[in-house]
Amino acid sequence: MSELSGYKDNSLKLLKDAGIQIGDFIKIYTETTKYSGNLLPRYEYSNVNYIVIKLTNGYNIGIDSKKITNIIKVKSGEKPKFIPPPKPNVKESLPKIAILGTGGTIASRIDYKTGAVNPAFSAEELYSIIPELSAYANINTQLISNIASEQMNPEDWKNIAEKVIEKIEEGNKGIIIGHGTDTMAYSSAALSFALNNCPIPIVLTGAQRSTDRPSSDASLNMISSVIFASQKMLNGVYLAMHSSIEDNIVSIHSGVRVRKNHTSKRDAFQSIGIEPIATVNQDKVTISLELPKNNEKFEPKINFNENVSLLKFHPGFNSEIIDMIVNSGAKGIILEGTGLGHVNSRCNKSIKNAIDKGMFVGMTSQCLQGRIKMTVYSAGRDLLEIGVTPLEDMIPETALVKLMWAYGNYQDDEIKEIMLKNITGEYTKRSKLGR
Amino acid sequence: MSELSGYKDNSLKLLKDAGIQIGDFIKIYTETTKYSGNLLPRYEYSNVNYIVIKLTNGYNIGIDSKKITNIIKVKSGEKPKFIPPPKPNVKESLPKIAILGTGGTIASRIDYKTGAVNPAFSAEELYSIIPELSAYANINTQLISNIASEQMNPEDWKNIAEKVIEKIEEGNKGIIIGHGTDTMAYSSAALSFALNNCPIPIVLTGAQRSTDRPSSDASLNMISSVIFASQKMLNGVYLAMHSSIEDNIVSIHSGVRVRKNHTSKRDAFQSIGIEPIATVNQDKVTISLELPKNNEKFEPKINFNENVSLLKFHPGFNSEIIDMIVNSGAKGIILEGTGLGHVNSRCNKSIKNAIDKGMFVGMTSQCLQGRIKMTVYSAGRDLLEIGVTPLEDMIPETALVKLMWAYGNYQDDEIKEIMLKNITGEYTKRSKLGR
Structure with a gap:
């Protein structure tokens, strides 16, 4: 490791001019703040403009070198020591x-x-x-x-x-x-x-x-x-x-x-x-848990269409957000509703409009655990009638990613079928205890 | 209880005409579907247009009487029996x-x-x-x-x-x-x-x-x-x-x-x-847990301003949603970021615009558990610099409600202070184990 490993350009010049080396305890002044800590080395891909120190509270902080008004060395620190051990004997028989x-x-x-x-x-x-x-x-x-x-x-x-x-x-x-x-x-x-x-x-x-x-x-x-x-x-x-x-x-x-x-x-x-x-x-x-095996062929489908949104419902939810997403030409929406899969009926008109325009709208629950069941209460039944697809117990983030993947690799008229198909364990079997 | 407790108007007429009583096992036909189950009584506040039956799977379902094409009694059911017990002796000394x-x-x-x-x-x-x-x-x-x-x-x-x-x-x-x-x-x-x-x-x-x-x-x-x-x-x-x-x-x-x-x-x-x-x-x-007491006066502040949104970030998040909320004249946004309080830097311009227009933007985590800490990584530090307020370990839904409450009862220039003040235990003390 060089004495100022990873530092370049202005950062390197500032440190060199102040006679500072990796590990030294230093003070850095900006117009608004003062920092003190030990200088850390930078990684290969780091932003070259920042000088990084380890604060006494244990956290690292990067300070934009362009904002530094003064930098001084308080005392020398121990240099990081690292002597690579010899390369181990790799057994060619291992995977x-x-x-x-x-x-x-x-x-x-x-x-x-x-x-x-x-x-x-x-x-x-x-x-x-x-x-x-x-x-x-x-x-x-x-x-x-x-x-x-x-x-x-x-x-x-x-x-x-x-x-x-x-x-x-x-x-x-x-x-x-x-x-x-x-x-x-x-x-x-x-x-x-x-x-x-x-x-x-x-x-x-x-x-x-x-x-x-x-x-x-x-x-x-x-x-x-x-x-x-x-x-x-x-x-x-x-x-x-x-x-x-x-x-x-x-x-x-x-x-x-x-x-x-x-x-x-x-x-x-x-x-x-x-x-x-x-x-x-x-x-x-x-x-602990053997997933059901299928013996289907490995046929990667690696495209994603990010023109899809996850919307978490809450009391007072502004249904114009749905309208805006529809008007922006989005392909689909995953709703994170309440309980068994509900939103306030104030949203129903906007949701119906989305579905009428051909978008896929799927329901998940912000409870995160448990299963969607939209036939129990009238709010759920109304949403089913509008055409919202209940996504069982798929977790909301997975449902979002799956919808991006579905629109990336399948035709619009296949999306609902794909979303309801258990592709890779995203749905669990219904619990025997019922709802 | 009357024989057709709670039914009125068209629903009542349909049931009477078919000679059906509460508890009877009946079949209901609509243009698209057939239902069978036991007729349930209705509650005082129920929508009068619906006839409600208990399906054999145990769930109740309400069927819009206007959509019913035929309704028949299959067999008599047991009537619900309920004889109120005598009123207990209420002790006036109890609270x-x-x-x-x-x-x-x-x-x-x-x-x-x-x-x-x-x-x-x-x-x-x-x-x-x-x-x-x-x-x-x-x-x-x-x-x-x-x-x-x-x-x-x-x-x-x-x-x-x-x-x-x-x-x-x-x-x-x-x-x-x-x-x-x-x-x-x-x-x-x-x-x-x-x-x-x-x-x-x-x-x-x-x-x-x-x-x-x-x-x-x-x-x-x-x-x-x-x-x-x-x-x-x-x-x-x-x-x-x-x-x-x-x-x-x-x-x-x-x-x-x-x-x-x-x-x-x-x-x-x-x-x-x-x-x-x-x-x-x-x-x-x-x-189990004694909350710190304050001896402040009870001064209810019961207004809520619902012109506030909770936005859950995800990869591929459409930052135009933030722009739309800003343009709609909203007062504030609670972000549900990832990890310690991050969003993709693609959103930063829209967030900065919101804050520049005077909106409060607060950060919570979609992890739901744990504390926001935006000084650790550059994404967090950039958001802090823009003016996003880290909301420690307040849970996202509570942060949303608190922001609606703050805007309902306080002036715009007091909002940040109120949001950061621990009003009623919405923040917990920092764990002694650190981050």
């Missing part, structure tokens, strides 16, 4: 697994004193950081993008799907996708539909705590994902994250029935309406 | 509790053979159906509306608040509000803000299973609400519903930190980010 990075650093070696992070992504670096991986698989890696997941758009899902297909064709027996957690469950749903019937396990994973914190969950999530994929027990698209706040067990969730249910906890991801498909405890994979 | 009905039947006596329901709402009828109530309180009742809760609008919250204030002035020591479950948590938040510092306990309750099913949760929820209110241990606005799928314990939730998290289960309502405030097990009330 070939590809790890794709989509954004952020999925594995890293940290100097806890300074908080400095050394991003790693070559297979060698990854082995050196998580040497356990070499016991389970022959890893090959590729950084395919560097997008914080809230910035992902449906076209990014297509790009990831294309890359996955390439990796399958290259003979990989499993594929791990490192992904930001914000929209990881949307992406896992997108890939589940796009790559339905895929012949190998595909596992999305990420980290809730940034890898420069002692509490990071990145390593265990990555190891467990590789273990699950290498055992080739189940094909399909899964999402692997911590089962609990303990750093020991990882849950393997169905890609279409999982949600991020906490902003920061390590076990934020939860299966909705079903158990996780499997757990990985140390190197033991336990399958 | 005076008002029960307000807002919609639906909150307590009823059922003939399970026919499924016929006898709606009850006078205090005498209520005592006869839930005789336990007389051991805990002197009940007075009033049916103030008959609105399925998905049809409730912010002006209905104001109407309920006005009625509650009347009942407080009449000397009631507690008030129970029977409410449909779809939007009950929105209403409990609305009343929590409108009636902040109220001098008595106010408890919203309802039923997940209709009262004509053996699995109904209505009675236990009502009894437990009355027990909690009659013990006068905690003032404020609460929501009382089953703690589990067992019919034994009821949770008393904070009115501002509760959500309907399942479409149909009896324990659908859950406290978010905190424990329930109390539980009621038989007649034992256990306080």
